[in-house]
Amino acid sequence: MSTPPIKKIVLWLLTIFLLYAILTSPDEAADMVGSAWDVLANGVGNIGQFFDSLLAG
Known part of the structure; x- marks a missing residue:
């Protein structure tokens, strides 16, 4: 007995929800x-700012 592929089911449910x-x-x-x-975009900018501060200090 095989289990259903959960990842595929979740992906289909998410797609259906987004279309709805x-x-x-x-x-x-x-x-x-x-x-x-x-x-x-803010997260990526903040990570860049963190590394700039880290390298500058």
Whole structure:
């Protein structure tokens, strides 16, 4: 008896949820993606600033 591939199931559920969110409220979905992008960009910038400070000191 084999177990179902959990990773594949979770990926399909996430894809279905994202499509549902985009189709039902595209403006809110775009805001969420924009917010996630801002968080990611700030995180990368902060890591760069940390290493600049580390190398300068």
